[in-house]
Amino acid sequence: MEKDSKKGMNRHVQAVIFVLLEALGFSLMSFFVKLAGDLPAMEKAFFRNIVALCIAAVLMARSKADLHIPKKAAFPLFMRCLMGFLGITFNFWAIGRLQLADANILNKMAPFFAILMSVFILKEIPSVSDLLCVIAAFIGAVFVVHPTAGIASLPAFAGLFSGFSAGTAYTYLRKTRQLGVNGPEIVFCFSLFSTIGCLPFILLHHAPLSTAQFLSLLGAGGGAALGQIAVTQAYTLAPAKEISVFDYSQVIFAAILGFLFFGEIPDVLSWIGYAVIITAAVVHWNIERRRS
Numbered sequence: 001m002e003k004d005s006k007k008g009m010n011r012h013v014q015a016v017i018f019v020l021l022e023a024l025g026f027s028l029m030s031f032f033v034k035l036a037g038d039l040p041a042m043e044k045a046f047f048r049n050i051v052a053l054c055i056a057a058v059l060m061a062r063s064k065a066d067l068h069i070p071k072k073a074a075f076p077l078f079m080r081c082l083m084g085f086l087g088i089t090f091n092f093w094a095i096g097r098l099q100l101a102d103a104n105i106l107n108k109m110a111p112f113f114a115i116l117m118s119v120f121i122l123k124e125i126p127s128v129s130d131l132l133c134v135i136a137a138f139i140g141a142v143f144v145v146h147p148t149a150g151i152a153s154l155p156a157f158a159g160l161f162s163g164f165s166a167g168t169a170y171t172y173l174r175k176t177r178q179l180g181v182n183g184p185e186i187v188f189c190f191s192l193f194s195t196i197g198c199l200p201f202i203l204l205h206h207a208p209l210s211t212a213q214f215l216s217l218l219g220a221g222g223g224a225a226l227g228q229i230a231v232t233q234a235y236t237l238a239p240a241k242e243i244s245v246f247d248y249s250q251v252i253f254a255a256i257l258g259f260l261f262f263g264e265i266p267d268v269l270s271w272i273g274y275a276v277i278i279t280a281a282v283v284h285w286n287i288e289r290r291r292s
Contacts, residue, residue: 012237012242012243012288014233015235015237015238015242016246016285018230018231019234019243019244019249021230022226022228022230022234022250023246023247023249023250023253024249025223025226025227025228025229026224026227026250027223027250027254027257028219028220028222028223028257029048029223029224029227030104031219031223031254031257031261032216032219032220032223033048033095033216033217033220034262035216036216036220037213037216039209039213039217040201040206040207041092041093041095042089042201042202043201043202043205043206043217044217045088045198046195046198046202047217047218047221048217048221048224049191049194049195049198049221050191050195050221051218051221051222052221052224052225053191055225056187056225056229059184059229060185060188063182063184067185067188067189068185069185070179073176073180076121076175076176076179077176077181077186079168079172080173080175080176080186081169081189081190082193083166083168084165084169084190085197086161087107087162087163087165087169088194090158090159090162090165091166093155094156094158094159094162097155103159104251104254105141105142106160106162106163107159107162107166108138108163108248108251109160110162110163110164110166110167110170110247111167111244111245111247111248112163112167113163113164113166113168114168114170114244115131115244117167117171118171118239121168121171121172122171122174122239124239129284129287130242130287133281133287134244134280136279137245137248137276137277137280138248139276140248140275140276141248143269143272143273170231170235170244171235173186173232173235173236174235174236177235177236183229183233183236186232187225187229187232190228242288245280245281246281248280248281251274251277255270255274
């Protein structure tokens with residue numbers, strides 16, 4: 001019994017580590033996308049996906065795994081790919097029309113939506129303490145970005161839908177893993193689906209790239225690949241309600257990158273948000289440790 005308890009705790013620790021790696025990867029992706037400058041959103045999304053596709057293909061080749069999808073996992077995998085692609089598309093579109101802070105906070109609704117969608121897709125019922133911790137982390141993120149009054153607009157709704165899409169995709173990801181699909185296969189299928197989905201827009205609205213922009217977009221793709229691989233492992237090891245709160249560490253990674261490379265200095269409200277987010281993460285961690 002004690003051995004099983006330790007094993008479960010080890011899986012939880014590993015899941016948290018992968019969530020932190022995911023947050024780092026996606027914060028790097030956002031950093032490089034910003035560094036790339038003024039380019040069509042779909043062009044940025046294409047590079048984000050094609051680099052991840054190449055990395056996923058290499059991982060599959062190294063593991064010598066065949067692309068075999070069980071019939072019962074086909075629909076959850078399709079939904080993971082579709083909702084993930086919609087999440088990227090709407091997030092990139094919103095970023096081009098909202099202040100970056102507003103777009104980010106709307107997209108950071110994803111973990112909260114993941115917990116809600118887990119009820120319907122995975123039949124997982126979160127506890128009151130789970131919900132309170134996630135809500136607290138969301139409030140902390142609001143302090144960090146302090147959205148403007150112009151948030152109630154079509155781009156804002158697009159940003160919110162990107163959060164819903166990403167959260168739903170994470171939930172279907174876990175469902176797909178439960179049905180026997182390997183992590184590299186999921187990342188490969190998602191990256192392939194998203195790359196093909198971007199192609200028509202690239203053909204219609206292509207903008208020439210400078211060398212610096214090209215390298216920045218490659219970096220964005222690398223960060224996205226790290227994020228995808230890490231989140232696939234994280235939500236395989238533990239339910240969304242146990243680990244999603246740690247995804248808000250992306251805000252901290254983004255703040256560090258912003259300070260080091262763009263000279264952005266967080267204000268008092270941002271520091272309050274960081275404190276709320278970290279407190280929520282620590283409280284949630286202690287709750288899960290006591291349960292184990």
